[in-house]
Amino acid sequence: MSLRVTFVAAARSSPLLAERFEDDRPLDQAGWDEVQRVARDLLPLAAAELRYCSPTPRSRATGDALGYAPLVQLALRDCDMGRWRGLTLGEAMAREPDAVDAWLADPRGTPHGGESLLAFIGRVGGWLDTRPVEDGGRIVAVAEPSVIRAALVYALKAPPATYWNIDVRPLSTTTVTGHAGRWNLRLDGAPTQPSRA
DSSP: OOEEEEEEEOOOSSOGGGOOTTOOOOOOHHHHHHHHHHHHHHGGGGGSSEEEEOSSHHHHHHHHHTTOOOEEOGGGSOOOOGGGTTOOHHHHHHHOHHHHHHHHHOTTOOTTSSOOHHHHHHHHHHHHHTSOOOTTEEEEEEEOHHHHHHHHHHHTTOOGGGGGGOOOOTTOEEEEEEETTEEEEEOOOOOOOOOOO
16 A cells, blocks of 8 residues: 655745744745746646645645645644744844754754654654555645655654755655655656657
C-alpha cells in the first residue's frame, strides 16, 4: 500500500528576509499575485482524495485560491516558538543572542519556552504517518515552509540539523510517497518539451 502526499508551500505574506516565527499575517499582494501566476499548474492537485492545510491564514488562503477547499490540520501548525512568536530571526538574535545560538545548535533545546525542533519534526511526522493509506491514494497539503522542512527531515530519517539546510520556496511542491515508517522523496522532472524540427 502506497500513498502520495504532495506538500504545497503557502504563498508569502512578507519578503523572505522579514519572515516571522509563527507568522499569522494574511497573504500580501505579492503573495496573491504569485498564486494567480501558478494556479493553472497547481490546479490538478485539487483532484487529490484528501486536501489539507496548516491553520495559518496564508496557508488557508493559498489552498482556497487554488481551489483545494482544504481541511485545517492543527498538527500542521508551525513550530511553537514561545516568547519569540512574531519575531524575525534577526529580532530574536538582537534580544537573546545566546539563546538563539543554543536553539540553533541543539534540536532538543527550547530556550524560547516553546517547542523543540525535535518535537516539531516528530509532530509533523506523526501527522504524516497517520494519513489513511489507500493504495495509489493522493493527498495535497498546503503548509508553511517550516512544516514542509520538518516533514522532509522526518520522511528521510535525516539528522535534525538537516532541517536548516532545506530551502522551501513559496508555492513550491514537494512529494513523498510510501506509508507510515517508510517514506521516499519523489522528484518530478520538468515535462519534456516537444523538439522543434
